Amino acid sequence: MQSQSSQFNQKIQLVTVSLDGIIKETDHHIFNWEIGSSIYDIHPFFEILKSILQDPDIKEFSFPCIHFENNGFENICDVSIKIDLGEIVIVFFEYTKKYKELNETAQQRNESILIAKELELRNKYLIEKEAFKNDFIANINHEIRTPLTSIMGFIEVLEKTKLSFDQEELTRIIKRDSQHLHALIDDMVDISKIESGTLNIVEERFIFKDLVEGLKEAYSIIAEEKNIHFETHVDPNIQEYIIGDRMRVYQILNNLLTNAFKFTEEGKISLSITKNYQRTNKLSINFRIEDTGMGILEEHLDHIFDRFSRFIGNKQISGTGLGLAIVKNLVDKLNGEIKVISQPEKGTTFNVKLPFKFEISKPAPERKKKKYSLPDTKKKFRILLVEDEETTQYLVMKILISHGSFYVDLAINGEEAIKCIERRNYDLVLMDLKMSNIDGYQATQMIRNNYGDEVISGVPIIGFTSHTQESERDKCLRSGMDDFISKPFKREDLIYRIIKQIAKKAAN
Amino acid sequence: MKLSKKVVLLGHFGVGKTSLFRRFIDNAFSEEYKVTLGVQIKKKVVQLPDGRELSMIIWDTEGHSNSVEDTRKSYLLGSDAFIYVFDLTREDTYKYLNQDLEYLKNTYNKVITKTIGNKLDLVSERVITKQLKELDIPFDCLTSAKTNKNVQKFFLDLAEEIAK
Numbered sequence: 001m002q003s004q005s006s007q008f009n010q011k012i013q014l015v016t017v018s019l020d021g022i023i024k025e026t027d028h029h030i031f032n033w034e035i036g037s038s039i040y041d042i043h044p045f046f047e048i049l050k051s052i053l054q055d056p057d058i059k060e061f062s063f064p065c066i067h068f069e070n071n072g073f074e075n076i077c078d079v080s081i082k083i084d085l086g087e088i089v090i091v092f093f094e095y096t097k098k099y100k101e102l103n104e105t106a107q108q109r110n111e112s113i114l115i116a117k118e119l120e121l122r123n124k125y126l127i128e129k130e131a132f133k134n135d136f137i138a139n140i141n142h143e144i145r146t147p148l149t150s151i152m153g154f155i156e157v158l159e160k161t162k163l164s165f166d167q168e169e170l171t172r173i174i175k176r177d178s179q180h181l182h183a184l185i186d187d188m189v190d191i192s193k194i195e196s197g198t199l200n201i202v203e204e205r206f207i208f209k210d211l212v213e214g215l216k217e218a219y220s221i222i223a224e225e226k227n228i229h230f231e232t233h234v235d236p237n238i239q240e241y242i243i244g245d246r247m248r249v250y251q252i253l254n255n256l257l258t259n260a261f262k263f264t265e266e267g268k269i270s271l272s273i274t275k276n277y278q279r280t281n282k283l284s285i286n287f288r289i290e291d292t293g294m295g296i297l298e299e300h301l302d303h304i305f306d307r308f309s310r311f312i313g314n315k316q317i318s319g320t321g322l323g324l325a326i327v328k329n330l331v332d333k334l335n336g337e338i339k340v341i342s343q344p345e346k347g348t349t350f351n352v353k354l355p356f357k358f359e360i361s362k363p364a365p366e367r368k369k370k371k372y373s374l375p376d377t378k379k380k381f382r383i384l385l386v387e388d389e390e391t392t393q394y395l396v397m398k399i400l401i402s403h404g405s406f407y408v409d410l411a412i413n414g415e416e417a418i419k420c421i422e423r424r425n426y427d428l429v430l431m432d433l434k435m436s437n438i439d440g441y442q443a444t445q446m447i448r449n450n451y452g453d454e455v456i457s458g459v460p461i462i463g464f465t466s467h468t469q470e471s472e473r474d475k476c477l478r479s480g481m482d483d484f485i486s487k488p489f490k491r492e493d494l495i496y497r498i499i500k501q502i503a504k505k506a507a508n
Numbered sequence: 509m510k511l512s513k514k515v516v517l518l519g520h521f522g523v524g525k526t527s528l529f530r531r532f533i534d535n536a537f538s539e540e541y542k543v544t545l546g547v548q549i550k551k552k553v554v555q556l557p558d559g560r561e562l563s564m565i566i567w568d569t570e571g572h573s574n575s576v577e578d579t580r581k582s583y584l585l586g587s588d589a590f591i592y593v594f595d596l597t598r599e600d601t602y603k604y605l606n607q608d609l610e611y612l613k614n615t616y617n618k619v620i621t622k623t624i625g626n627k628l629d630l631v632s633e634r635v636i637t638k639q640l641k642e643l644d645i646p647f648d649c650l651t652s653a654k655t656n657k658n659v660q661k662f663f664l665d666l667a668e669e670i671a672k
Contacts, residue, residue: 043549044549044550044551044563044565045549047512047514047551047563047565048514048585048586050512050586051514051585051586052585052586054586061582061585062582063547063580063582063583064546064580064582065545065546065547065570066546066547066549067546067547067548067549076545076546099545099546102545103543103545106543106545107542107543110521110522110541110543110571111541111543113521113522114522114541117597117598117600121597121598
């Protein structure tokens with residue numbers, strides 16, 4: 001046999017071993033093994049010979065790509081073993097160079113697959129983390145809104161009582177801070193929706209002037225309190241009715257004005273609205289919010305739309321640093337653009353361009369919020385409040401009883417609500433959604449489906465929830481509820497909705 | 509006569525067979541991934557509880573991409589135990605574990621077969637255990653070659669079992 005082959009620079013070594021493992025004959029082309037030594041002591045690979053010898057059917061066997069250590073170097077060989085005439089013939093084909101080349105290719109291939117897998121895993125982890133964060137925010141939102149409902153509701157009740165000057169002042173502070181907390185929760189939910197891509201933009205027709213009037217009214221009070229001049233200017237060429245996401249536009253302007261008032265101690269704040277252009281039914285409007293406040297340093301301007309960015313040392317000015325991030329995201333979502341110019345100690349100007357649509361044909365007049373009244377002013381109406389949370393029970397009872405037109409019964413879960421409904425006729429049910437055993441949806445479905453008596457199955461039901469998502473509202477209506485009110489609610493809103501449902505039922 | 513048993517590490521590439529091999533034999537670990545081509549063989553003598561010594565001849569084989577059937581048959585000759593290693597962070601390394609185990613059982617019915625989920629340091633033990641149970645993936649041990657969690661115990665328990 002040739003000991004040296006040109007193919008792959010291959011070396012070959014031939015070793016003859018006795019059946020008890022002693023090397024009888026060998027050359028030294030690859031390994032420098034001594035005749036007379038035991039092959040079993042040389043490398044653990046040769047233990048395989050014992051298995052081969054035990055099996056009379058095996059006469060020849062090949063092992064590709066075996067790694068051997070040889071005086072500090074590694075030799076990679078294909079090994080062929082043959083049992084012949086009472087001895088073992090082992091042939092080593094040395095392919096170290098070839099295998100090392102193959103190794104590099106395999107290394108690159110496997111590494112790229114592993115890196116791709118790692119990225120996939122990391123991405124999956126980030127998605128799960130994001131989902132967890134959003135769930136967490138949704139849940140914490142629910143948990144905070146429930147006590148906040150009580151606080152804000154009781155403040156309204158408290159305001160209607162006879163208070164001393166000090167008490168009035170304290171009530172005002174509690175109210176202000178509760179409103180701030182409420183706004184903060186809304187911001188958190190919004191940023192979470194924006195990040196998870198679940199914030200939906202709606203198109204609705206609305207009276208543009210009303211939107212501006214709402215802002216003007218709210219901020220004129222603050223301007224008066226702070227002794228700041230506040231003015232608004234609206235381009236008369238802007239259509240009366242326009243189509244866009246009224247709520248989100250309001251939120252953008254509201255956040256920018258809040259910011260302006262927060263950072264302006266004297267001088268002037270103005271909101272100026274002009275039409276950029278209109279083509280067919282499309283319209284572009286520019287909103288300019290200008291203040292004479294503390295301004296922003298140039299190096300901070302690039303980061304003012306980042307989340308949690310606050311560039312002021314004054315801790316008296318509250319905020320999370322989410323407001324402008326929300327504004328930027330909303331403007332992007334509405335396909336608009338926002339620019340800011342500012343000079344420290346002189347003031348800041350935000351320019352927001354937003355696209356809208358308008359109806360080319362003359363629009364129908366907007367329906368005003370319809371007024372409802374109770375069908376019988378001499379009668380008291382019986383309401384079943386289904387609520388497991390003690391302070392909300394107390395708050396709602398206090399509001400309804402003090403109104404003077406209602407009796408209120410209480411059930412603390414869906415099961416108890418069903419029992420009450422079966423015992424007595426109600427004019428309306430206020431149904432909390434999240435309860436143990438039977439929840440609000442299930443209880444509503446049972447009321448709607450399980451009774452032939454129209455007085456029971458047709459009772460108006462208003463859902464009560466701390467969730468604010470539109471999906472929650474749909475779920476309420478789908479389960480058979482007539483209306484939905486989210487916590488925290490205003491006393492007037494609660495009363496309005498109750499009267500509306502009772503009046504509608506009576507009219508039917 | 510010295511007691512000697514052959515143990516073969518099997519499984520997909522990159523699951524940590526060589527890391528387990530090095531951790532058990534030399535008590536060493538490297539973060540760097542190095543592909544194994546062919547097979548590396550090392551011996552470790554372990555002391556059994558009954559006082560005997562066992563030479564564990566461990567064959568660290570090249571990882572496969574699809575099925576254990578792709579592993580060279582000659583490497584499996586004369587085996588006393590197979591350790592099928594999978595990566596707890598890569599579902600594709602255990603998705604077809606049951607099929608692979610079925611193949612090993614049918615082809616090498618006398619060989620003890622154990623399954624190890626490796627890289628425990630990268631996952632939550634509680635979550636992955638639940639997930640593996642849901643997917644009906646059998647496993648004898650969850651290990652981390654990096655932190656040495658359960659590695660020595662697994663091999664010593666196996667040594668005791670194959671020495672019987």
